Amino acid sequence: MNDTYLAGARYAALAGVGFGVFQGFNRKARAGFNVYRATFILLFVSAMLLAIGSILTEDLNLLLQTPVSAYINFGLAGLIHFFLGWTLITVSQNRVGAARTGALVGATPLFATLVAALAFDEFLSPPVLVGVFTVVAGVYVVAVAGKNEANPVRFSWRDSIYGLGVALCFSISPIFIRGGMDEMGSPLLGVTIGMTVSAIAYGIILLLRRERLNLNQVPRDSLYYQVIAGIFVGSSTWIRWLALSMAPVAVVLALGRLNVPVVIILSIFLIGQKEERVTGRVWLGATLVVAGSLLLIFAR
Numbered sequence: 001m002n003d004t005y006l007a008g009a010r011y012a013a014l015a016g017v018g019f020g021v022f023q024g025f026n027r028k029a030r031a032g033f034n035v036y037r038a039t040f041i042l043l044f045v046s047a048m049l050l051a052i053g054s055i056l057t058e059d060l061n062l063l064l065q066t067p068v069s070a071y072i073n074f075g076l077a078g079l080i081h082f083f084l085g086w087t088l089i090t091v092s093q094n095r096v097g098a099a100r101t102g103a104l105v106g107a108t109p110l111f112a113t114l115v116a117a118l119a120f121d122e123f124l125s126p127p128v129l130v131g132v133f134t135v136v137a138g139v140y141v142v143a144v145a146g147k148n149e150a151n152p153v154r155f156s157w158r159d160s161i162y163g164l165g166v167a168l169c170f171s172i173s174p175i176f177i178r179g180g181m182d183e184m185g186s187p188l189l190g191v192t193i194g195m196t197v198s199a200i201a202y203g204i205i206l207l208l209r210r211e212r213l214n215l216n217q218v219p220r221d222s223l224y225y226q227v228i229a230g231i232f233v234g235s236s237t238w239i240r241w242l243a244l245s246m247a248p249v250a251v252v253l254a255l256g257r258l259n260v261p262v263v264i265i266l267s268i269f270l271i272g273q274k275e276e277r278v279t280g281r282v283w284l285g286a287t288l289v290v291a292g293s294l295l296l297i298f299a300r
Contacts (some may be wrong), residue, residue: 008247020262045230078194106165
């Protein structure tokens with residue numbers, strides 16, 4: 001097995017776990033914010049964390065030596081993944097609910113497999129493809145476990161466009177990530193640029209919407225949870241970008257679905273079993289995600 005592939009797969013798995021922790025704390029904090037303000041805080045905290053990490057650990061002279069095209073690539077990656085992708089998640093959840101949105105976003109590894117083959121000539125071996133489809137199946141099982149909730153959301157294929165748009169955004173952004181890293185070679189500086197561009201763009205949108213963020217009106221515990229969520233999503237995004245420089249795109253994005261079992265377990269402790277209603281079907285889906293992830297890490 002290629003050592004670089006194995007290291008990249010491990011980083012991708014670590015990022016998936018981190019995203020699960022982020023989602024757990026983000027859900028806990030959501031009671032004190034509206035969606036748009038919460039997203040801006042995530043972007044702002046992540047950008048600040050990544051900027052500090054870059055200053056402490058990276059050679060900032062690279063910023064002066066890097067061609068403009070790398071900045072464009074990193075900026076586009078950030079706008080596609082964070083600005084557009086996260087906004088579409090919000091729209092999809094409002095239209096079809098969180099469960100169905102999860103199923104649609106679970107198609108990310110499938111889109112990524114196609115994008116990677118077309119853009120990078122990355123054709124996966126049969127065992128790895130089995131791992132990808134196992135992860136997707138697990139995400140789907142978890143998502144449909146909520147279809148019998150009270151007051152179910154009416155669903156049409158037109159509404160599915162938003163969730164599938166998220167999966168497409170998450171699959172396309174690695175094209176620009178790889179393009180930027182080919183010219184700079186620093187995943188940390190690259191993700192810092194992308195996150196900062198997205199935070200600035202989101203801030204401008206909030207100003208145009210005249211959305212004012214008065215932290216004095218936000219419960220202290222909600223603010224703390226949101227800051228913790230921002231730290232985890234920022235660091236996990238950096239680790240994912242590092243993984244993308246070492247392993248195939250489809251593998252990295254499929255391993256990111258490890259967030260599913262992590263957020264299930266964490267939400268039980270943060271939100272409570274009664275509200276989360278974690279059923280046997282949910283645990284089955286989480287088990288499939290873990291099994292598929294193990295195939296992706298060790299089958300090559």
